[in-house]
Amino acid sequence: MGSKEVSWKLADHPKLPKGKLVAVVVLDGWGDASPGKYNCIHVAETPTMDSLKNTAPDKWRLVRAHGTAVGLPTEDDMGNSEVGHNALGAGRIYAQGAKLVDLALASGKIYDDEGFKYIKESFANNTLHLIGLMSDGGVHSRLDQLQLLLKGASERGAKKIRVHVLTDGRDVLDGTSVTHAETLEKDLSELRGKGIDAQIASGGGRMYVTMDRYENDWQVVKRGWDAQVLGEAPHKFKNAVEAIKKLREAPNANDQYLPPFVIVDDGGKAVGPIVDGDAVVTVNFRADRMTMLAQALEYEKFDKFDRVRFPKIRYAGMLQYDGELKLPNHYLVSPPLIERTSGEYLVNNGIRTFACSETVKFGHVTFFWNGNRSGCFNSEKEEYVEIPSDSGITFNEKPKMKAFEIGEKARDAILSGKFDQVRVNIPNGDMVGHTGDVDATIVACKAADEAVKTILDAVEKVGGIYVVTADHGNAEDMVKRDKKGEPIVGKDGKVQILTSHTLQPVPVAIGGPGLASGVKFRKDVPNGGLANVAATIMNLHGFVAPDDYETTLIEVA
Ligand SMILES: O=C(O)[C@@H](CO)OP(=O)(O)O
Numbered sequence: 001m002g003s004k005e006v007s008w009k010l011a012d013h014p015k016l017p018k019g020k021l022v023a024v025v026v027l028d029g030w031g032d033a034s035p036g037k038y039n040c041i042h043v044a045e046t047p048t049m050d051s052l053k054n055t056a057p058d059k060w061r062l063v064r065a066h067g068t069a070v071g072l073p074t075e076d077d078m079g080n081s082e083v084g085h086n087a088l089g090a091g092r093i094y095a096q097g098a099k100l101v102d103l104a105l106a107s108g109k110i111y112d113d114e115g116f117k118y119i120k121e122s123f124a125n126n127t128l129h130l131i132g133l134m135s136d137g138g139v140h141s142r143l144d145q146l147q148l149l150l151k152g153a154s155e156r157g158a159k160k161i162r163v164h165v166l167t168d169g170r171d172v173l174d175g176t177s178v179t180h181a182e183t184l185e186k187d188l189s190e191l192r193g194k195g196i197d198a199q200i201a202s203g204g205g206r207m208y209v210t211m212d213r214y215e216n217d218w219q220v221v222k223r224g225w226d227a228q229v230l231g232e233a234p235h236k237f238k239n240a241v242e243a244i245k246k247l248r249e250a251p252n253a254n255d256q257y258l259p260p261f262v263i264v265d266d267g268g269k270a271v272g273p274i275v276d277g278d279a280v281v282t283v284n285f286r287a288d289r290m291t292m293l294a295q296a297l298e299y300e301k302f303d304k305f306d307r308v309r310f311p312k313i314r315y316a317g318m319l320q321y322d323g324e325l326k327l328p329n330h331y332l333v334s335p336p337l338i339e340r341t342s343g344e345y346l347v348n349n350g351i352r353t354f355a356c357s358e359t360v361k362f363g364h365v366t367f368f369w370n371g372n373r374s375g376c377f378n379s380e381k382e383e384y385v386e387i388p389s390d391s392g393i394t395f396n397e398k399p400k401m402k403a404f405e406i407g408e409k410a411r412d413a414i415l416s417g418k419f420d421q422v423r424v425n426i427p428n429g430d431m432v433g434h435t436g437d438v439d440a441t442i443v444a445c446k447a448a449d450e451a452v453k454t455i456l457d458a459v460e461k462v463g464g465i466y467v468v469t470a471d472h473g474n475a476e477d478m479v480k481r482d483k484k485g486e487p488i489v490g491k492d493g494k495v496q497i498l499t500s501h502t503l504q505p506v507p508v509a510i511g512g513p514g515l516a517s518g519v520k521f522r523k524d525v526p527n528g529g530l531a532n533v534a535a536t537i538m539n540l541h542g543f544v545a546p547d548d549y550e551t552t553l554i555e556v557a
């Protein structure tokens with residue numbers, strides 16, 4: 001929507017003043033769950049978050065952060081950063097990528113739209129390549145969608161298909177890549193039975209191959225490029241299931257970090273490099289970990305690594321990953337059109353905003369927060385600061401990450417008096433939680449809590465207000481549970497460690513010396529979710545949210 005038709009002026013809140021500094025803290029992967037030894041937040045020393053929970057009962061509550069509350073297809077879908085920050089920033093619930101792709105596949109509309117027609121041009125004489133995360137986690141992609149697309153494309157003329165798989169183990173249990181590859185192989189062999197030359201061509205673990213984000217480490221994308229496009233990798237196999245099983249045997253190997261491999265024919269030649277004339281679809285619907293590859297596939301001018309060859313292909317994303325950059329140009333399904341976000345409203349109403357995180361979460365409080373939009377709305381009123389993340393390590397090695405640096409940057413921004421809103425994402429609970437290392441996650445949670453304290457102390461000094469929340473659960477439950485909630489013990493006699501996000505609700509806490517007396521959480525929004533936070537923050541800045549926003553969580557008694 002062009003800004004011309006939008007009236008950006010927000011109404012004044014009848015009771016709440018303007019001019020108070022509001023600190024917005026998003027703890028990544030910080031849900032609420034019952035105490036226990038796999039609840040790293042509970043086990044860790046977290047005096048700051050504990051005191052928010054325990055000392056002001058009408059200023060602390062839980063909100064929903066998964067399923068339909070954040071625009072996902074079902075209540076079995078765990079939350080994630082994209083949908084969580086979209087909801088927090090946009091104040092409304094949008095049908096998200098997972099759901100939009102489901103609908104487009106179910107109705108068949110995906111095959112009638114521009115993107116599919118564009119890639120279809122290659123089907124008669126060239127190969128269709130599908131690249132993406134092989135998982136049923138529903139965070140970045142879903143295997144059933146890939147299966148449907150394979151079927152749909154083959155019924156519509158694709159004669160030669162190559163799938164480039166990325167193994168997960170982050171949104172699903174480690175080791176499930178084997179079953180997923182078997183499922184995919186079965187489908188591909190059925191296609192071969194119908195005369196279609198279809199096979200897996202390459203693979204690798206998502207965190208080591210291809211799926212980096214926010215330009216933390218281009219080498220990750222290069223490893224994928226070499227295997228997918230050039231057909232070169234340190235490991236060569238005849239078959240993907242065998243490849244995954246074999247590579248998993250190495251000490252400390254796991255799905256997330258499997259090295260790259262290519263599938264070769266009897267003569268040792270890679271079966272699926274990408275060449276001129278081919279069609280390529282990146283099948284992930286989620287943007288952050290696909291935009292780097294999308295740039296490599298699409299941009300004529302590119303200097304992030306040596307591509308060696310830049311094939312002239314027809315490339316489409318499952319979705320368009322960046323609407324502002326129009327990246328990629330062609331896509332199979334239109335992304336949710338998230339407009340009139342709270343960030344844009346507030347800036348247009350004079351709110352000077354500072355946003356900060358470290359690289360691996362930087363886009364969360366900027367790009368996702370602003371409805372999948374790169375850059376600021378108004379560079380005179382906004383400052384976005386990225387603290388470089390460590391790269392080339394798994395975060396259990398340095399579980400404190402950059403939490404203190406983020407806390408200090410936020411503190412300085414608050415004390416500077418230059419900003420009305422200071423917004424951060426503190427990554428530890430999530431990034432370390434994903435490693436499945438319980439001890440490291442406990443250290444991570446403590447560090448995150450200390451960073452919150454640094455920020456709240458600064459809020460105290462300037463007479464400001466804080467809103468502390470999270471985008472979804474992760475560190476509060478590190479074990480896979482059965483229906484009764486008991487930890488599941490695997491064949492090896494060990495509990496199954498949960499590296500993924502959870503379905504748990506997340507806290508929202510408000511307070512600070514600037515919070516007008518009588519402000520408390522309403523009792524009549526019992527099912528409140530992350531999308532209710534935007535209107536709440538607008539109120540704390542002294543404004544009433546637009547009518548179509550999800551309702552505020554607060555009232556003034
Ligand atoms: O790391 C990621 O890509 C996801 C999990 O797949 O986590 P988050 O949604 O917290 O960014």
Ligand SMILES: [Mn+2]
Pocket residue numbers: 028029080081082084430471472
């Ligand atoms: Mn997250």
Ligand SMILES: [Mn+2]
Pocket residue numbers: 029081430431434474501
């Ligand atoms: Mn995560």
